[in-house]
Amino acid sequence: MRETFTKSMARNIYYGGAVFFFLLFLALTYDTHQVLPSGDNHEAINEVVALGKKVWEENDCIGCHTLLGEGAYFAPELGNVYTRFGESTDAIKLFIKSRPAKGVPGRRSMPQFNLTDEELEAIAQFLKYVDGIKTARDWPPNIQG
């Protein structure tokens, strides 16, 4: 680099840039918190949905599935599975409940989690809540996720 551009100039850009953009990021985060309630479907969060999120986490569903596009890419997107399953929580419960313990020969398989009825209801309600989150341009692009 040319001599006119000194190390202390570079250092000042580093400190100045880092501080400025971090503060801007904090401000945007604050604003995001203000805007969020209009689309994050928080009004649907109740004890059942909260339990559903625990069931989701404690069985590591994210290790195979994506949820709103984040997670693993081994199994279908579940952010819109409620819509895909005809807006039926029963269909979701039935699917999870009926996974064979030994898997499906030759096919990518989902474990049998042996969830209680309460947990099944909770996970289905959780997936329904996620489907209700307003994502930009209604992502995912279509029903297949």
Add this chain to the structure above:
Amino acid sequence: MKYQSQLVAKNYFIAAILLFTGQILFGLIMGLQYVVGDFLFPEIPFNVARMVHTNLLIVWLLFAFMGAAYFLVPEESERELYAPWLATLMFWIFLIAGALTVIGYLLFTYSDLAALTRNELFPTMGREFLEQPTITKIGIVIVALAFIFNIGMTVLTGRKTVISLVLLTGLVGLAVFFLFSFYNPDNLVLDKYYWWWVVHLWVEGVWELILGSILAFVLIKVTGVDREVIEKWLYIIIAMTLITGIIGTGHHYFWIGTPDYWQWLGSVFSAMEPIPFFMMTLFAFNMVNKRRREHPNKAAVLWALGTAVMAFLGAGVWGFLHTLAPVNFYTHGTQITAAHGHMAFYGAYVMISLTIISYAMPIMRGRTANGEKAQVLEMWSFWLMTIAMVFITLFLTAAGILQVYLQRFTEDPVPFMVAQQKIEIFYWLREFTGLVFLIGLVLYIYSFFVKEENVAA
């Protein structure tokens, strides 16, 4: 070696390479499960193999970063490490905690592990990359604090260089942003919003500071170029990293329920994130071209140049590929993401780890560089692993393009599982290429055991 206490780094590097091997083996298991769906089912379901694969990656990179810090900070600070015993103690604590966690993943059903570790008291488990039981997370924080204390005291009471200060800043940032892994609200949008403060602000923020400082250190050593010049480059690279990368977090806030303005903020700023990576490439090649000495460790120079190129390709080019919101609308959460994740992690963080190991290990074993035979083997392993990773990325990219087309783009989109079957061939190719990568890794490990007659002391 200038300071005796630098030697604590050796265990860290050895552990890193062993865990790296474990990571690759589990990667191969998953690669096979992609095409032979019931392979090892239900003993090792895909999600379990995946958490072992990704957590081993993170843990071994942390081992390598810590080893790098223990090696280079005394030399930069021109003093012995503040507390070498603490570094050794933390090594064993971290290794045992890491091993117990991985064994826990493999021996217990995940929900049983959650119950066993009382996740309900402070639920943090079950989120991608943050699968560790809460108690393990607390352990990581404790190890990180002891480590930063040790490194910090060494830096602050010794000669302060730009390299050691930037490294320290990166390490403190790593620890601070990890704290967000303890925040797990019921509101999924907020959960995801702050989850990225760990993941994105790590790899596209503070880790780049660590990467830049290690690269700068090795380049000073192997090229003999004036420190002033190298430090100026380092400042301007990390300045660009933070200027683009912090607001660039917005490229993860497109489709998770966050406000619309993130669409253009995330697109514009993350589109500039390749700049610091490109500068890193210019930096490395410039310094090597202007070198004032011929360092006998040719392999280390190769790794350093390789890091600069592959980080730019994986993070810069493959990141840019899908970072604009209109593109990401289609590619979000597909094999395109997987392709990018692989080459970026390998090109930037795996390769910088192998760079510092390549430079430091011979020195810690009492010589400036390995002999001819070992170096040739190491360079072979460089090419095998790197070319294998390029092809893994290309195959996953091909799979991703087809997946996007079949499942999201055509008039008549097909279900996920149908699309996956149609692109099977690319998963097979990826798996074979993964075997080539493993051969490269075996060769790499073997290069440490080559017996040589005449090596430069």
